Amino acid sequence: MEHANLQIFIAIVLFSFLILWKIFTARRSKGGFIRRIPGLNEIDEAIGRATEMGRPMIFHPGVGEVQNVGTLAALGVLGHVARKAAQMGSRVIVTTAIPVVVPVAEDIVKQAYTQAGRPELFNSEDIRFLAASGDQLALATANVMEQEKTAAHFFFGMYDYTSLLLTEPGQRTGAIQIAGTDQYFQVPFFIASCDYTVIGEELYAASAYLTREPTMLGSLIGQDYAKIIVLAVIVLGALSTTLLGSQNFFVQLIGVYR
Amino acid sequence: MTKRRFIALVTFLAGLYYFLEFVVPPTIPWRTVRGEVVSVSPQSITLLVNGQQQQIPVEPTLKVYRERPTGAPESVEPAQLRPGDRVSAGPTTYLSDWLTPVNNFFIVLGSMAWGMGLISLAMVHSGNIRRRRPEWYGSVVFFLAVGGGIVAGLGYGAEGGWLKEANDVVFNYLLRPMSSTVFSLLAFHMATASYRAFRVKSGEAALMMTSAFVVMLGQIPIGLWLTHGLPSFLQLPVMAQWVLYIANSAAVRGMWFGMMVGAIAVGLRFWLSLERGAFFDREL
Known part of the structure; x- marks a missing residue:
């Protein structure tokens, strides 16, 4: 059973405070800069292209359970993709092997079409639980790609070995493919088989980047402050260990050798 | 608005439980004793604390955590302790005691979603059959396979009989080799992806x-x-x-x-x- 020690408790409280502080500050100031992420920029381009071709898109929210952070971030991206598709009058097909994702994705897509004033375009059959395991789902998704002649594929979330089983058949169909995962072992496969890849924490920033909501942007700024603290601890730890040995005051304070 | 507030409230309460369970120590810190086990009886545990022996009465609220060379301490029953074990023992803060039931609740909730998954599948495939979409006969096979799978699943753990045979055929002789076949496709996909990379x-x-x-x-x-x-x-x-x-x-x-x-x-x-x-x- 894992429990926080004092150092972890302090770190969590401090990081949470920074993130919440920046969120509420950003809400008031309504601003914030965010660097360009090419993979996310191309999402609108891909949706537009699919719409022009009159073909549907596939969104695959990974193989993680719904409580997985990567899946949650992916569902945020799904919200944006569905909203854009609804505005352009296009279809999004969601395929998943996780049953709990079905009602959540259905709610997100339905909400997007309703908000865009096109509720009649929403079809619950487009949210598809295709198989109970990843490799079977990959085959079934490849089949959907062939049958529906999809023009854009989005793979966001947590992935395992099935990443290539999904993206390689997609590559052969000629569709534009954009992927994003927090599983770094799968990143090379996505880079090799997709047109654009969103790497690691960029996935978590995707919702903020796409919606430009002050709340989300503030959260990103808070994250950056937290990362500066982590970086400072690493530098101080390395310096103090190099100069004073491994049992110095700073190292004991942060509890590395406990 | 009510739906949104209700979802926000349930999310907050569920998150609060997991947050507190993680940050609050499993035993009350100022009443927790840390030491080496000297002896164990059904009534008490004797610990060596700072060179002195201390008796800890075994009560229903007592939680004992045994330290491990690597990883987090494990929760153990007093009867599982051996002399020489390094432990911390103290009255429970109750939060960790509820972890398994709460996790089970979410597992049950998640398992309900399997029904929704099946409904989603049935809707897609029945639509294929009704509208005679291309390869609609595949959807007929889907319904036959679901029926066959449910029947074969009844043979899980059976000692013998036709249900066990059906279970073996469906899960061991069909599904498993087919999964291996799909997995082996990865080699070819890797080759083509590497070529492009x-x-x-x-x-x-x-x-x-x-x-x-x-x-x-x-x-x-x-x-x-x-x-x-x-x-x-x-x-x-x-x-x-x-x-x-x-x-x-x-x-x-x-x-x-x-x-x-x-x-x-x-x-x-x-x-x-x-x-x-x-x-x-x-x-x-």
């Missing part, structure tokens, strides 16, 4: 190809054979190890730090229902 189109692609070349050659005997006459730091196996364990580790750890902080931020946004633009920002 190794086309040098930019500076980054050239760098990636060079490092991949060094790592691949460094992993096989010919790498050493080709470079054994060079100084050790220029030998391919040494360079491959450097790329894998120094350069790669540094990059991966950098990613990890960013992702962990990002995960805290995403978790906070969902916990406090601050996620905007994607969920719940307008009532249906």
